[in-house]
Amino acid sequence: MADVKCPGQDTRYWKKGDIFDVRCPKCGKEVEFFKDDVRRRCKCGRTIVNPKLDLACAEWCQHAEKCVDGLPAELKAKKAEEKRKRK
Numbered sequence: 223m224a225d226v227k228c229p230g231q232d233t234r235y236w237k238k239g240d241i242f243d244v245r246c247p248k249c250g251k252e253v254e255f256f257k258d259d260v261r262r263r264c265k266c267g268r269t270i271v272n273p274k275l276d277l278a279c280a281e282w283c284q285h286a287e288k289c290v291d292g293l294p295a296e297l298k299a300k301k302a303e304e305k306r307k308r309k
């Protein structure tokens with residue numbers, strides 16, 4: 223059972239709207255995002271950052287860095303920031 227994912231990262235538990243399209247600012251094509259995608263690359267080569275980034279459980283879960291592949295530096299910084307605020 224090594225590959226069990228925490229429920230927050232399992233697409234089966236996702237709601238409508240957790241997958242959405244973001245229009246590429248460069249070419250205008252729609253790029254499909256999953257809500258926990260950090261960024262995706264459009265076919266035109268432009269990298270688009272997820273405007274709705276919501277890693278839900280990754281925000282607080284201590285295993286998030288292992289569970290969510292390549293947790294972005296921005297989120298790590300945000301987590302550190304929130305930790306500081308709580309103190």
Ligand SMILES: [Zn+2]
Nearest residue numbers: 246249264266
């Ligand atoms: Zn594009």
